[in-house]
Amino acid sequence: MEAGAFIKGMIIGFSIAAPVGPIGVLCIQRTIAYGRISGLLTGLGAATADGIYGAVAAFGLTIISGFLIGQQFWFKLVGGVFLLYLGIKTFLSRPAEKVAAQKHKGLMSDYFSTVFLALTSPATILCFIAVFAGLGLGSVNKDMLSALLMATGVIVGSASWWLILSGGVNSFRTKFNPSSLRLVNNISGGIIVIFALLAFASLLH
Numbered sequence: 001m002e003a004g005a006f007i008k009g010m011i012i013g014f015s016i017a018a019p020v021g022p023i024g025v026l027c028i029q030r031t032i033a034y035g036r037i038s039g040l041l042t043g044l045g046a047a048t049a050d051g052i053y054g055a056v057a058a059f060g061l062t063i064i065s066g067f068l069i070g071q072q073f074w075f076k077l078v079g080g081v082f083l084l085y086l087g088i089k090t091f092l093s094r095p096a097e098k099v100a101a102q103k104h105k106g107l108m109s110d111y112f113s114t115v116f117l118a119l120t121s122p123a124t125i126l127c128f129i130a131v132f133a134g135l136g137l138g139s140v141n142k143d144m145l146s147a148l149l150m151a152t153g154v155i156v157g158s159a160s161w162w163l164i165l166s167g168g169v170n171s172f173r174t175k176f177n178p179s180s181l182r183l184v185n186n187i188s189g190g191i192i193v194i195f196a197l198l199a200f201a202s203l204l205h
Contacts, residue, residue, distance in 0.1 A: 005146040009058070009153020010160070012131055013050055016124075017043075017158040022083055022195040023114060027162060028169050029090055029188035030110060032181065036170035038110050043162020045114025047155050049124065054154030057128040058147040073203060079120035080199030086117070087196055091189025094182075128154075 023046045031039025056064050118124060176184065 006149040006153040006156075009054065009150035010157035011153075012128075012150075013047070013054065013154035013157025013159075014161050015157075016050060016127055016131070016154075017046065017161040022086075022192050023118060024165065025188050025191050025195075026086065026090070026114065026117075027165055029184060031166045031169040032173055032176055032184055033093065034110075035173070036166050038107060039166035039169060040162060041107050041111040042114045043166060044159055045111045046118045047158035047162060048111075048115050049118030049121075050128075050158040051151055051155035052119070053125045053128045055147070055151035056125060057132040058150045058154075059144075060147075075120050076199050076203055079117065080196050080203075082117055082120065083192055083196035083199060086113075087189045087192030087194075089189070090192060091186055093185045093189070 023042070027039045027042045027046075030042050
């Protein structure tokens with residue numbers, strides 16, 4: 001039972017992390033600009049948030065999930081503003097290695113900025129609740145060990161995806177020259193800005 005809960009958590013975490021959204025774009029851009037560790041820590045920030053929301057769903061913490069769902073407007077607003085900031089910053093980033101090294105705030109900034117970004121996405125908790133309910137896993141809160149292992153599995157599964165993505169992108173990182181790096185920054189920044197505008201548009205509904 002316990003091993004099954006961990007494996008289910010891994011599958012759920014990997015499946016939710018894999019679709020490329022704004023964090024995926026950010027992971028790719030940071031891997032190309034700053035290296036594999038930067039991209040990986042960006043992804044691990046998202047995995048941490050996935051683990052937190054996965055724990056909420058696994059333990060059946062309806063009070064917390066209800067609060068998060070009830071405050072969707074503010075989470076979307078804050079998340080949209082932060083996405084807009086990241087998108088513009090990424091779009092304007094200069095690709096020269098020396099400039100990138102000076103502008104880069106550090107690996108911990110890569111990690112914590114992504115934790116914040118992922119936690120301000122109410123779609124994440126809604127997704128976990130839907131998946132857990134659909135798979136009939138809502139009762140695991142009666143078994144604390146199974147719930148803990150499932151939440152841990154979510155983190156491991158999500159982290160596995162980010163390890164694969166950052167490693168894959170890093171394998172051809174050296175092929176980028178300053179011109180192509182600027183193009184990557186422009187495209188990545190533009191896509192992130194679009195995600196921000198979609199977040200703002202959702203506030204109108």
